[in-house]
Amino acid sequence: MARIGIFIDGMGGSIPAPFREKIVSVIRGLPEIAFSVEEENLASPGALQRMAEHLKAEEVDRAVILGGSPKLYETSFNKFGYPVLLNPYLLTVANLKEQTLQAVANEEEAVEKARKMMIKAIHLASSSGPIESRSLPLTPQTLVIGGGITGIAIALALARSGIQVYLLEKGKHLGGKALELRRFYNRPEEVQKWVEEKVSEISRNSRITVISETELKRLDGHLGRFQATVRKANGTEAVLSPSAIVVATGYEVERNRKGIYGHRSFISFAEMETLLAENEIPSLLRNGKRVESVAFLLGEVNGDVKIDSINAVKQSLLLQEAFQCQTVILCKDLKVSSDGMERLYRRARERGALFIKFEEPPKLSIVNGQIQVDVKDTSAIRKEDEWPLSILSDLIVLSDALIPNPETENLCRILGLHRGNRGFFMEDNPQLLRVRSNRRGIFVAGGCRFPQEVSETLNEAGATAQEVIALLSGGIYPYDLSVAEVDPEKCAVCLTCPRLCPHSAITVEKYAEKNIYITPGIGEGVKWGAARVDPVACYGCGICVGECPAKAITLRHQPDELIYAQMNLSD
């Protein structure tokens, strides 16, 4: 018989003593109840300490808390540690505060209800079993996919912390999109020089192995035991075994110049960067002709105008200050929310850049071989003051659509990741877990999540490196078996669960004989395949458990019995 210890939490007076007494009195003296103690505030470190001592002294094997919400205790246990000697899964909570006292108006009914809740909790505690804790050794090895600035910055940060990095690049050189950029908006140095420096730092670093002209072909295994098959352009293949993987494949630019947009006056931001870098101050020449006025037309192609805003203001300032050009920035919205942008924007205005806000897209026409932009400025406060304007500029800089890298879809399939907004890689949680993917041990960073400005990307690279270091630095990954488990005997290999698992934790694997899983590479005698949940990769959501048509999967910490016990219905 289970021996149960009862802890009664007064919750700082929210559960009054007479009420507690009325409830506990019914179970006093029952053989399975070892003791019951009262605490005024059980979720505090001191009380938890006393709780541990009680559990030890009385040799109980289950505990029931009568108090507030289980969430409250879970938070404080996670913070201060579970009371020693007790497996967290052997402890249940009856919520006498929110679900009883505060939810039932009538005192008598509340007592009745609370007693029922207590009995249910005791029943749950005695029918639950312990869940084993384990740990997985992690080697400090990582694979970073993509050799753009995100990949470069992450690789360097990881190497600095003593982690071995394979940096995979499908092209010949490192640098990626940043090589098209000449200047940062918020740093004095030139982008190219900065990249060159970082690349040479990488080549000197013995912890980073750059594997260029290589793509990822296949990925097996899970956190700590990934097996990545990579193929070089010349067809040779190699297998790497990183503990964690970072995806930093960046984005692509889609240049769509049809109809009037094919006119020679239109150029892209990237072309403008090159033009600015190639020309000698103080005169800007394009195809031998002097450029005196430039208009920036910020489109709505990307759903976010941040990058275009930064580039437009940055280039406009350079054009005004170094090349004496008149600049006009036409936009529906302008976003100057990044660090230092407000200042740049003000400076551009002070130097005479015109900012025109439109509601309806400007009309474009060709007048005397030049592009004329007709637009109504709606930035005036009064409606009557809105001006129709015609602008003739030597050059018009246009926004390009920033789209996911074409390999994204294929990579997602290989890596078992999800695609989110507009086809980019999806993060686990856009607010809280920005650089984690849906799979444990795989991170997504930089422009492959959504197009970003360089400074943002570098911040994100730092954040990602921190996450990877935090994961790997301990050398082990502690986990417990509160996960799903397949009974290979029952599995019909219908492939429902591998498809449904949001964390790609299920694969069809080989078993030697009944219920004996063969770790890949060890032993012979492959008999049959069945689904297998990797306990390190599983988040314990139970989706596969609910869906398996053969009822072959159980959630170890919440089997059917515990669900039925919670329903508290007759059998």
Add this chain to the structure above:
Amino acid sequence: MVNFEPKIVAFCCDQSGYPAADMAGGLELNFPGNVEFVRVPCAGRIETLYLLKALERGADGVLIFACYEENCQFLRGNLRAKSRLSYAHRLLEKIGLEKERIEICHLATNCGPKLAETLHRKSEQLKKLGPNPAKI
């Protein structure tokens, strides 16, 4: 049937329904008398069988409190729950039981009032429908 107090089994997703129930209690919004909360890690954990078994074992109604669509921590657990619910509805129709007895309600952590309101509405509705005839 004067004092019929319907028994409701309320499955609560740990991400939304359960904290919402805590919040409703914290706001001292009364729950109908006969509700059993079942805490599940995700609405995707709820099997079709549980919905039916709950009715079989004596519940008069079943509610699923799941996250709003596109808000599931596990991507589509709430959608799986929804599709299992419609499967359960089809089975109920076949055996001639009112399908209103099982219902899903999408909410978020801060929807305590919505949860309490849904429970009350369900309870009233079940009072009109009468006790579940399929109890064994």
